[in-house]
Amino acid sequence: MAQKENGKQQLIAVAAAILVLLSSLIDARLSFALAIAGLFAISFMMKDKLWRQAPFILASIMIAAVVVVVLNSQDGPSLPGLAIGGLVGAIIIAFALYRRKSGVVLNDERTIAIHNRAMAYSWWVSYLMIAILFWFDYSGYMKLTAIQFGGAILFTMLISQALIKRYLLFKGDPE
């Protein structure tokens, strides 16, 4: 039962990341709105202790600041895009809150250890991605804007974290 729940959670995370990725093809602002919603949802799904949520909330605030800059730099926000993003975000947050209230033990020492390890590994994957993109850009093979660069890192972190976490949960012991 709990394993099914966990599988659902992982699928939703991957689906959300893909949704963000696809939405970036339509509208960058929509993509950022979705990404922020996802980050807030992750922070809600974290453990009760505030300090565990702090990095995610901080990251969300930082990305929100970037979005404000992006929105101000262009010819106004796309209202339908932001509305869809907000709606998806609200659904994700509502789902996360429902799961927390349902009384199922969502996290224990094993899942916390796995989560932390997945975060560490995803940081390394993202670091690798940054290095690759940097050298692609520097060598002139591919020219990237700051937004494309940031977006690529954001998706890499989200997707790699979800996949590594899934693998470690299946493996049993993170060590």
Added chain:
Amino acid sequence: MKTRIKELRARYGMTQEELAKKVGVRRETIVFLEQGRYNPSLRLAHDVALALKSKIDDVFSF
């Protein structure tokens, strides 16, 4: 790591779900413990042993 969790759980007619609830962990953590695929913390090992009315030494062996 070898455990006698399954055996002791059967003795007390306890399901994995019930044991998980009693010690405050997810059911799959109990599954991995039973299979010896997860090394618990001392606290969790103590809680599991307590729930199974046994000593840690009787439940876990290396």
